Amino acid sequence: MDAVSAAAREVAVEHGNLVARPRWRDRLSPVQWVRSGGLAALLFALPMLLIFTAFSWYPIVRLVVLSFQHTNLVDPPTWAGLDNFREVIHDPLFATAVKNTAYFAGLALLFGYPIPLVMAVLISESRRFRGLYSALAYLPVVIPPVVGVLLWKYVFYEPSSVGLFNTVLGWIHLGPYGWLQSPGTAMPALVVEATWANAGTTVIIYLAALLVVDSDLYDAASVDGAGLWRKIWHVTLPQLRGVLLVTLMLQIIATAQVFLEPYLFTSGGPANSTLTVLLLVYQYAFGNSVGVGFGQAAALSLMLAAFLAVFALVFLRATRSWSTA
Amino acid sequence: MSAFPRSKQEEVTGGLLTRNEWDRRHIKWLFGSSQVLLFVILVLIGLGPIIWLAKGAITPTIDTLRNPLTLFPHGAAWSNLSEAWSSVHVGRYFRNTVVLAFGSWLCQIVVAATGAYALSVLRPAWGRFVYWLLLGTLFVPTIVLIIPLYIEIVHPPFIDHSFAESYWAIWLPAGATAFNVVIMKRFFDNLPRELFEAAHIDGAGPVRVFWSIVLPLSKPILGVVSIFAILSEWKNFLWPFLVLSNSPDRQPLSVRLPAIQAQTQLGVLLASMLIAALVPILGFLIFQRTFLRGSGLGGALKG
Numbered sequence: 140m141d142a143v144s145a146a147a148r149e150v151a152v153e154h155g156n157l158v159a160r161p162r163w164r165d166r167l168s169p170v171q172w173v174r175s176g177g178l179a180a181l182l183f184a185l186p187m188l189l190i191f192t193a194f195s196w197y198p199i200v201r202l203v204v205l206s207f208q209h210t211n212l213v214d215p216p217t218w219a220g221l222d223n224f225r226e227v228i229h230d231p232l233f234a235t236a237v238k239n240t241a242y243f244a245g246l247a248l249l250f251g252y253p254i255p256l257v258m259a260v261l262i263s264e265s266r267r268f269r270g271l272y273s274a275l276a277y278l279p280v281v282i283p284p285v286v287g288v289l290l291w292k293y294v295f296y297e298p299s300s301v302g303l304f305n306t307v308l309g310w311i312h313l314g315p316y317g318w319l320q321s322p323g324t325a326m327p328a329l330v331v332e333a334t335w336a337n338a339g340t341t342v343i344i345y346l347a348a349l350l351v352v353d354s355d356l357y358d359a360a361s362v363d364g365a366g367l368w369r370k371i372w373h374v375t376l377p378q379l380r381g382v383l384l385v386t387l388m389l390q391i392i393a394t395a396q397v398f399l400e401p402y403l404f405t406s407g408g409p410a411n412s413t414l415t416v417l418l419l420v421y422q423y424a425f426g427n428s429v430g431v432g433f434g435q436a437a438a439l440s441l442m443l444a445a446f447l448a449v450f451a452l453v454f455l456r457a458t459r460s461w462s463t464a
Numbered sequence: 465m466s467a468f469p470r471s472k473q474e475e476v477t478g479g480l481l482t483r484n485e486w487d488r489r490h491i492k493w494l495f496g497s498s499q500v501l502l503f504v505i506l507v508l509i510g511l512g513p514i515i516w517l518a519k520g521a522i523t524p525t526i527d528t529l530r531n532p533l534t535l536f537p538h539g540a541a542w543s544n545l546s547e548a549w550s551s552v553h554v555g556r557y558f559r560n561t562v563v564l565a566f567g568s569w570l571c572q573i574v575v576a577a578t579g580a581y582a583l584s585v586l587r588p589a590w591g592r593f594v595y596w597l598l599l600g601t602l603f604v605p606t607i608v609l610i611i612p613l614y615i616e617i618v619h620p621p622f623i624d625h626s627f628a629e630s631y632w633a634i635w636l637p638a639g640a641t642a643f644n645v646v647i648m649k650r651f652f653d654n655l656p657r658e659l660f661e662a663a664h665i666d667g668a669g670p671v672r673v674f675w676s677i678v679l680p681l682s683k684p685i686l687g688v689v690s691i692f693a694i695l696s697e698w699k700n701f702l703w704p705f706l707v708l709s710n711s712p713d714r715q716p717l718s719v720r721l722p723a724i725q726a727q728t729q730l731g732v733l734l735a736s737m738l739i740a741a742l743v744p745i746l747g748f749l750i751f752q753r754t755f756l757r758g759s760g761l762g763g764a765l766k767g
Contacts, residue, residue: 179670180586187579194640201612275510440608
């Protein structure tokens with residue numbers, strides 16, 4: 140019995156807790172177990188236990204096993220050792236995919252990290268239209284991503300002169316540009332759309348954090364003669380520190396898993412310039428004949444998952460001392 | 465309309481700018497112009513694409529292709545919408561999407577509510593262990609599990625039957641969303657336990673406590689989980705695309721839209737896309753508070 144559950148028990152006893160009876164008695168007979176609510180707890184937890192075992196915990200274990208196996212969907216799997224990992228790492232597309240994913244994540248930070256912060260600070264200063272503004276900022280988030288991508292692909296990024304962006308640029312005699320057709324602009328084009336589609340969530344998170352910034356701090360800073368910029372720098376940003384770090388981590392983790400945009404916009408092209416890690420996983424698994432590359436796909440998925448888990452833990456640990464206000 | 469209630473006092477103080485600063489001319493000008501700019505940008509990025517989509521959906525394809533920024537040079541084509549609904553079978557895909565979203569919602573809400581009740585209120589000895597396992601799965605992105613999940617659906621253990629092409633392959637895995645259980649457990653943790661004790665003394669069993677006390681008190685969190693469950697299934701692409709790949713008639717809108725794009729006129733395609741976007745947009749306008757509160761919650765808790 141660890142300290143926390145001991146404490147919980149004491150609290151339960153103190154409050155005369157009758158729904159959750161003491162269950163820590165040295166071994167209960169089945170009848171006592173049922174009477175004390177053990178059966179009820181098990182039955183209530185059963186849907187959760189079954190669903191998570193089947194569709195979360197078992198697949199996690201299976202992913203690890205698969206990455207060490209030669210698998211196709213027909214023959215019984217055989218032990219592969221590190222073969223899958225070796226094949227993935229020696230695949231020239233692996234380096235491309237990692238580089239592209241890092242590029243996507245970096246660009247997404249460049250566009251998507253400062254803009255929501257500036258917006259949230261401005262929105263929270265608007266007393267009258269705060270609700271309207273936050274609704275407008277969030278609206279793109281609720282549009283189904285497939286609709287967003289198709290709209291941008293066939294209307295905004297249309298490469299001929301009737302594409303929306305090309306029409307506007309045509310007024311000043313520029314273009315037409317093939318946004319998605321050239322290796323140099325394809326990835327930035329994807330990032331712009333992804334930022335449009337996702338920035339609203341970050342804006343709302345910052346707005347919620349800004350609401351709890353103590354207004355006395357602003358008043359105190361004003362009394363001390365701080366101007367607007369110094370207040371932003373010395374009060375607003377430090378107060379948002381914790382949230383800023385969390386959104387930074389969440390955004391890196393989310394962009395490392397980018398799949399839909401490169402898949403629907405460019406299928407990884409042109410010249411593999413938008414091939415991301417998850418697109419490569421998809422190509423291994425379902426690209427040619429389904430099942431042949433499941434081992435490599437599992438190995439690459441596992442590497443990504445391990446990287447992200449380690450990143451999250453290291454990030455949380457490294458920033459722990461800064462993030463507590 | 466306003467998502468955040470504001471007090472009278474807040475109008476005077478409580479922000480970045482004090483009364484004094486509002487009175488200074490250059491600051492007033494700076495903030496005034498930044499507010500105008502903010503409004504224009506927000507309308508442009510928030511509303512612009514939707515309005516353009518709505519306009520394109522009822523514009524003849526030929527006009528959209530020739531003059532994308534001209535407003536109805538040759539009148540509106542409402543027929544795009546009816547053609548999308550019936551000839552392109554968007555009506556059927558719409559119903560598929562509704563059925564998928566409803567089933568996924570039901571599975572998520574049942575798993576999260578009963579599971580969180582067991583962990584938070586009934587508190588079995590093994591509850592903490594299960595809770596740590598749930599928290600652990602938060603570190604594993606769902607998308608890296610598609611390979612083992614796919615194999616499990618096509619060749620399930622113990623059962624000699626493939627669940628591919630069946631809606632169960634989408635409904636049941638949707639229930640394994642650890643975040644739902646975690647936020648619901650935290651909500652239940654904050655309910656007053658005295659109520660449960662009182663109910664128990666009055667002879668209510670665990671089922672009665674769950675149904676008549678916990679659930680009615682938990683409407684806010686049930687609303688948040690429901691809205692995000694429905695929205696995420698409505699947006700879902702990859703998983704239904706994989707497991708329903710051989711039955712186009714059973715696929716949801718997200719999967720069908722890219723598939724019909726090549727053989728569909730632009731105007732009709734835009735009408736189909738508008739139909740797909742309409743439900744989440746209307747839902748957002750109606751349940752704005754829940755949406756905005758919920759996504760703020762997501763950021764706060766994921767940390």
